[in-house]
Every structure is written in C-alpha cells, then in structure tokens.
Amino acid sequence: MTHEFLRVAAGVPRLKPADYLHNADQIIAMMRKASKRGVDIIAFPHMAIMGSTCGDLRFDQRYNEGVTLGLAGVLALTRSLPIVGIVGVPLRVGDCIREAAVVFQSGRILGAVVNGGLGERFPTTNVQIAGVPFNVGSDLRFRCKTFTFAVTLGDDLFRPVSTSAQCAAEGASVLFHLDAMPTQVGRHDALRDVVREHSRRCIAGLVYVSAGHGESSTDHFFDGEAFIADRGRIVAESEPFSADEQLLISEVDLAALSHDRFRSPYFTGRNPFAPQAQRSLLDTIPFEVHTDDSPLRRTIPPHPFVPEDATARDRRCRETFRIQSHALAERLRHIGLRRAVIGISGGLDSTLALMVTVAAFDLLKLPREGIIGVTMPGFGTSDRTHDNALALMASEGITLREISIRAACEQHFRDIGHDGSPDTTYENVQARERTQILMDLANMEGALVVGTGDLSELALGWCTFNGDHMSMYGVNAGVPKTLVGAVVRWLARRTKHPETRRALTDIADTPISPELLPPSPDGAHTQQTERTLGPYELHDFFLYRFMRFGDSPRRLLFLAEQAFGGRYTRVELLGVLRTFLRRFFAQQFKRNCMPDGPAIGSISLSPRGAWTMPSDASSALWLCAVEEMEKAMKEGEK
Template structure:
C-alpha cells in the first residue's frame, strides 16, 4: 500500500442474460483493466456470471453447470492478475441453491459468501430459487475443483485490510451483516447488488451506502447490475458507489451502455485511526463467530496516481448548499453558546476588542445576533477599539464603521501612551521591536477589556480562532485570554468564509461594505508600526505561513492522526502546483514545532463552544502535556524528500 491507500473498484460488465461465456469474458476485460490501473480489490454485481434476471432458469442444471464451468475458466485465465476479485454466481450446496459471492485471486478460490436476506416482495422472488446463507448445514463447498469455506460469517484478511461481503438486500435490513462484519474487523465492506431503478430510489441508496460506511467506520464498495439485464418489468442502471466513513468518494454515471469500471483510493490508515479513537466502535453485544480467510494484496508500490480528491480547505464545504447549511449551523452554535453564558452569569454587557480584522469582526457579529435573540439592546455590547503603534487607517476606519453600522456602544482607548509608560517602567529601549514590544500591547488591550467588563458588569468575549490556538499565535495572558471564546473552534479559513457568508445573507446595506473590506484586508496583529505609506507592515502569513496550509495540516493531524510524511504527500495532492514541495515541507515543520511548543497556551484557554470535529479544548478533544516532545514528528518531517514525484 501507499501511505495506507488502497485502490478499489466497482466493475459493471455489460452482460447477456444466461450467457455465462459472454459475461465472464466481459468480467475478464474489466479485471485486467483494473489491475493495469493498480486496483487491489474489485467487485462485480450480484449474479454477474449468469445475470440476475434469469428467473426460473436458475432451476435449470444446464445453466448452473455452465456458470461453474465458465467461472472456473475465468479464474484460470486471470491467474496472472494480482487483484482480489468478488463475483456473483449461483452456487449449489447440499442440494440447495445459494445466491453467492465468490472471492478469488490469482486463479485461487478463497471462499464463498451466500446472501443472507432474500427479498420476496414486489418485483423480487428470490425465495423461489435460493436459500438463505443462514440455512447452510456445512462450512465447506467444492466449486470449480477447489474446496473452500462457505459461510455468511467469512472475513478475508491481508495485513491491515479486512474484507466483509454482503449482497444487495443485506444492506437494506435493520441490522445488515456488514455491521457485524465491521465489529469483527472488516474495514472494506463489499456489496454485490442487482438493485433496479425507480424514481427517488437512487438518492435513498446513496444515503444508505454513505450512512453504512459512516456507522461502520469503513470503506463501502457497491457494485450493481447494469446494461444487459432483462427489462421485462424493471430497468437496471449500473450503480457503482465507493464511500468512506460517510463520504461518497466516487460513483458511476447511470444508464450508460457498455462495461465500466469505477476506481478510487480509500485510506485504511485513516479508518484505523478513527476506530481507535471511537472507543464505543467495537461494542455490539453477543454476536456469532467469524472465520478468517487469508489472502495477499498485490504490491503495486507508488507508481499509480492517487485516485482521490482532497479538499484544500477541509473545514469549508466545497458545494454551495453545504456551505450555506454549515455556516448557518456554526453561527447558531456560536450564538447559542454565548447566549447561555450570558444568561448563566447574568452579564449586563459583552465587551469585545474590535481591531478591524476578521476574528474580532466575527465575534462582534455573533454578539449582535445573540443580543438580538435575547431581546437585549445592542448598546449593551461594548465595542472597544484600541489604536496602537501598528494600527492603520484602514483597519481603524473599518472597526469604527462596522460598529456604527451595527449600532453597538463604541469605546476608543489609545494604548500608545500607556505602553510607552510601561516600556519605561520595565526598562525597554524606545527603539526595541522585540516580542516584548509586541506582547505588551496585546496585554495592555486585554487589561482594558477585562477592567471595562468589571466596571460594566459584563464579560469579555474572546476573538481568537482555532488556527491561532494550534500555532500558539496569541499572547499568553493577552489576546489569548477572555471570559468566553466564541471563535475557539473555528479555523482562520472558515472565519473568512463565515464573515463573507454573513455579508451575503444577513448583513444590511450599511454593514455589508465594511464586512467586504475587512475580508480583503491582510491578516495582521498590527503590533509593529506601519510602513512609509501607512499600510500594514506585519503580515501574519509571512511570519507563520499560509493559514490554508496550516488548517489543512491541523485537520488531518487532529482528525485522523496523519503522520508528517503522509501529511506532506496529501498536501501536495490537494494543493497541486499552488505551493512548491519545498514550501509545503517548510511550513509543515513550522506547524509541528509550534503545535507542540505552544500547548501550554491551550492548556489554559477559556471556555468556548465546539462547532466541528476538530477542537483543541483541554477539557474535551485534545489533552496533551505541555512539555511533550515533538522529536519523532519533526524528524519524520525533516526527512521528507521534496524531489520525489
């Protein structure tokens, strides 16, 4: 495998009903194509050797004999193909016929898994021809001259990969066999299906596959019958679906003639990390024992391209409808959290430092909506602007204009005189531009906010975001501190998007222009004096790196425990030519160094609402010693070769 990636495929052959020789020839073509593309696991539809719609022909010994013969020939002809394949055919065992999945690889039959749940309603009549796998009285069968295990309780293992197999209707019942298979270790669930099309059914099927992959924390490979099946009463469209942990990674275009192959890479390491993290995953109460069959995965190496999309902004949904729903939900969570804290503490005011930047803007918008929902006047929100040595006209004007447009109480306190006095008190030279110079300003601002909150019977609403917490890009006991941090679980890439969404969907004409200009303003703490043109001289991303890279690293590092070499690999895949390999490596090392070194700030972070699957609260999702060593991670990151393709 390549960083835990496994290439799998749903094969949809164009069949002829009851023409086993034609069908196995099409299956051979697809199997060979799959191996040429580096596929390790390939699934064919239910009863693909004969066709699903043979009806009472399943009772004909001629068809059953031909199915076994041609399937055996298929295995012989593909003995040079390294992929493990799962094909559907009728299999007779002890005088009864089973709708079965046959697992084979390199000419060797590995095992037979019969269908458990046989539909016998509406257009389905499977009980007329087949028996359920639960009715088996033996645990072996001889097929094509090979004696192998036969059971609905079989798992197929190769290292970290474990295949569980079910057939069509098995997925549609209240407790699918794949649920128990997953509890017993299956992480790649394969479904051989022959599900016909009806209006609205496809959407339900897609949700079913996605949800089962999520519930079982697995990859789900679904291959369904297509062209060539009988259209006497129903139509089959050729569904090929590949899902992983609730996300549909790839799907076939339906109603397309000809044989097709749908390929995608799944991430076995990611699934293993999620299962380890979810401590309730393996508990399912008493369940039947499973038998394991060993097989060898092909060793393709890294010569095949990664067939998988990685969103370069994983915290931001890629589709417009998803973005709108996500933003609305996040905004509601922030406002609900702040409202509860205000009611509980009896705070009369909310005090927020407004810089004209993204984070404080979002915090102010949350406060305004919260006060509106609580029926409190906006004038009880104290928006405090505190110009310092690096404040520019642009950010100052945006801060003042936004507060006026929102109708909050405006307080302005210039911190320069107080800071100069403080510098003199501690003996800091006038031309010193060290971290002390910067942090003193942040702490002076925080002191003003805290004291104003005390004086007005209120609470300081924090503005720091998740990206800053991850990198420690905050002044300890300065902007790092508040009484409730509404942005603490929102990364910088999402903050920008949220403010843009609010501007487009919630802001009035007086507020929108200020929000749009704030979005376009470079990110900066404005702690160093402006340049000769009066523009921002201190740009955060020049110092700590691009936030979109850091947010990408943070998401995959926290959510799935992705190691540095794999982080580098998937970042290159996600960002393409946007960043040179050397640049990605450079900022990855910075991310790791800062993430470990700055844990002490997160250990003392204020309360704030969790809004997504990644959070750094020391009381919830992330508990790490402040002095944990980063040596292992740094060593792996620094050893990355940037000259490899």
C-alpha cells in the same frame, strides 16, 4: 494501495442473460482495465457470470455447467493480475443451489461467501469447481496485513439487523455488497442514503454494485447502480441509465477508518459481537495487496473546514454563526449580565466576534448599546483597519470607545527599562495592555469580555499568553481561520446594511496582521502573519488531518500534495508542516488554560475533554519524520 488508501472498484458490465462466454469476457476485460489503474479489489454484480434475470434456468444442469466454464475462464485469464475479484455466481453446495460471491486472486479462488438468509448461518464447508477445492460459508472474512474485508449479497443492507453490520462489528473494515436491484422511481436516492448511512454507522468503507444494462427487461429494468462510500461519505457513484459498462474507481482511507474505530468505544472490544469475532478467526482467509505511491483518484478537499459547494458552504457558515451566537446568549443569560466588552481591531477575528455578539444581544432582546466596542490603536495600527473598525461599530449601533495604548505602552517600556525597539516584548506589551483595558472596563461596566482568538491561532499559539489569549468567553475558539473568513463573507452577503456590507467585505480582503510593528515609511504593513507562519489554508489542512485522523507527517505531505495540486512546492509544504508541528507542540501550555468557548465541529482544542496533551510533550518524533523527508528530497535532487 497507496499511503494506506485502498483502491477499490465496482464494475457494472453490459451482460447477456445465460451467455457465460460473453459475460466472462466482459468481466475479464474490466478486471484488466482496473488492474492497470492500480485497483486492489473489484466487485461485480450479483450473479454476474450468467446474469441475475435467468430465473428457474439456474436449476438447469447445462446452465450450471456454463457457470463452471465461465468462472474457470475468468480464473484462467486473470491469473497474471494481482487484483482481487469478487463475482456473483449460483453455486452448487451439496444438493442445493446457493447464491454466492466467489472471491479470487491471480487465478486462485480464495473462498466463496454464500447468502445465508435472514438469521441463517451457513457453516463453512469445502467444495470444488473444475477440480479446485475452496471454502464456502456465510462467515468467511478475507484478511490482509492491514485490513479485513467481508462480502454480503442481496437484500442484506435493508434488513433491520444486517450481516454486513455484524461483519463490521467483528472487525471487517471494508464491506462489499453484490446486488441485482431493479430500478424504480425514487429508488436511486433511497439507495444512496442507505449506502451512505450504512458506511457511517459501521465506520467502514462500502462498495455497492448492482446489475445493469443487458439484464432482461421482461418485468424490470436495471440501470447499474454502484456506489463507493467511506465512513458516511459517497466518494464515487455511477451514472444512472448509462448504456455503457461502468467502472467506478476510488479509495477507502484505511488509516482514517482505523483512527475512528480506535476512538469509538464500540470497536474497542466492548461490544456484543466479541465472541463471534473470536470464532470468525477460523473462517479468515489471507491474501495480499501491492503497495505503490500512485496519485489518488478521489478528491482530497484542500479546505476541510469550508465546503467547496456554495450551498453546503452557506449552510456551514449559517450553522457556525448560530452555534456561536446562541452559545454566547446562553452564557450571558446564565451569569445574568446585560453588557459585553469586545476589542475591535478591524481584522477578521474581532469582526466575527462582534457580529456574533450583536446576534446574541438580538436573541436576548437586549439593546445593542450594551455592547461596548473598543478600538485601541497602537504603534502598528493602519488607517484601513482603524476606519473599518469604526465604520462597522457605527453601522451596527453599538457603543463605541476609542482608547489609544501608545502612551500607556511607552510608560510601561520606561518602567521595565525597555528601549522601545521592536521585539517580542514590544509586541506583547501592546497585547497585554489591550487585554487589561478590556478587563478593567468590563469590571467597571459590569460586562463580559468576549474573546476573539480563533482555533487556528490556538493551534499555533499565535497569541500573547495572558494577553489576547485571555477573555471571559471565546466565541471563536472552535472556528479555524479559513472558516472565519468564509463566515465574514457570508455575513457580508446577507446583511441589509450597505455600510456593514462594505466594511465586512473590505475586512475579508485585508491581509491578516496583528499590526504590532510600526509600518514602513510609505505606510505599508511590515507584519503579515502568513509571511511569518505560512498560509493559513495549509495550517488548517494540517490541523484537520492531524487531529481528526492522526495522520503521520508522511501522509500529511502526501495528502497536501494531492489536495493542493501543485499550488505549493514540496519545499513549501514541508516548511509549513515543520512550523505547524513545532508550534502545535510548543504552545500547548496556552491551550491548557484557555477560557470557555463553544466547539463548532469535530475539531476542538479545549483542554476540558476535547484535546488533552501535556504541555511538555516532545515533538521530536514528528519533526524527525519531516527531517527524513527533507533529506530524501535533497538526495533525490542530486
């Protein structure tokens, strides 16, 4: 286990029916491979010691002797391995042969879970194999310091009320399911959906493994289906119809899983399985897993708000834009206004807000002339952004207004005794002057001021308090910067207007800047946001992991290194992480009075229930962790 990621595996060996020597050798070899790769727990298919297609042979005495010999061989030859193994066997319990999953580690049987059948509970009892006693029952759970896992068999996942779901409700966070399901047309997709949805509903990790090549093809064919799912996401899956053995390895994010359960009312003790949860403590078997700092095998998306897959990305952009435009249309409909005012700078955020407003007016069948786009050039406005703003407004057919803020700002500098030198006051005067113009113009026109600030800026407080921080409805408040850029590019690809496409494409390619400081003598920007704050892709990554899963600074660094694969040094990552944490805590006062705006995804900073936090919360605990990592890094370099 590394950084609270549990490494799990599904092993699909190439078996021979009733040949325990061959099958045991296959299982042992796969366990050795998995252990070398740092796997903590590996599961094999249902009845893997002898094969699942032996039929009535399982009642034969010699057959059962083979089961005992095969299992004893596996235990003996994996004694030196720390890995936990789960293998399906037919097990004699009293006078009955029960389908079971034997759980073992370092040559010792921890326990065996039997298939109790629909609605049947098999009480825990003690049996022996080769003179070794262990517990057998349908209610066994296996407990480590940080998590509990449970094992189910057969058709359990397909039952209306599954034992697996009950195990999750009672506290098991990782579920293993051993099966022997033959292949049929369409079954792969159906099974994949079942596994994914079951892990989502149970807020659990799920390892599913079924019998594969080598099983008898007398009446069926088995292609070795195997999946590893984590809270509704398939993180690894087997290759259908592979003639070779398959060793599927990935990780379950235990920290994220626990975080999701903490926030779910169903897993906070108020659920109908609470009495069973107390009872099941009697059937809980302890075990240990080793920890290390090895790299993850699963992919950590570097851009969690923007899918890598083109089809999924287009769908995300379309849904985002629809939520924004329909939310704004509903707000205009509710308050009865037929006009809107929006400041257009030629940057990403105001561009997206304008396109959302146009779509909202089209939905309401209102004339686009009712949208008053105002460009307000100031001391740092570049020709590129100014020209793009004018071109976009003209192409979309809205009412265009240009109001320079230079004279008003210079007068204000004189009024307050400021010498006009570039500093924080110099920048904020411009932002507040623009907001005043928009608000006063909206009052005069009977219009709604549409806000343009995005989720990333709200997280970092990268806005002027009571300046661009304020509007009458913030359509971008739930959209992070990386997604804003993706949506603008998506709009550029789908528009039918060449001038709109040209403007949107160039705006997306323009470096992000508030353009509040004068340009250099050669006309170049002297103020680029990402040079000051660090890359937005890093801030959005930290924002997502911090808010969605409550990751600690140490995990944030580890996951960023995994996600970005060497694109940034550890020094750069820690620098941006420090900036993110410092600003996120310090700027809460701005978020506590932010205007209304629609949530887009699972991350929202609205103080009205989405994210509650005192403005004076201390960041010392988190920044101290960053300092410790920086100190450790420097000491390691000596």
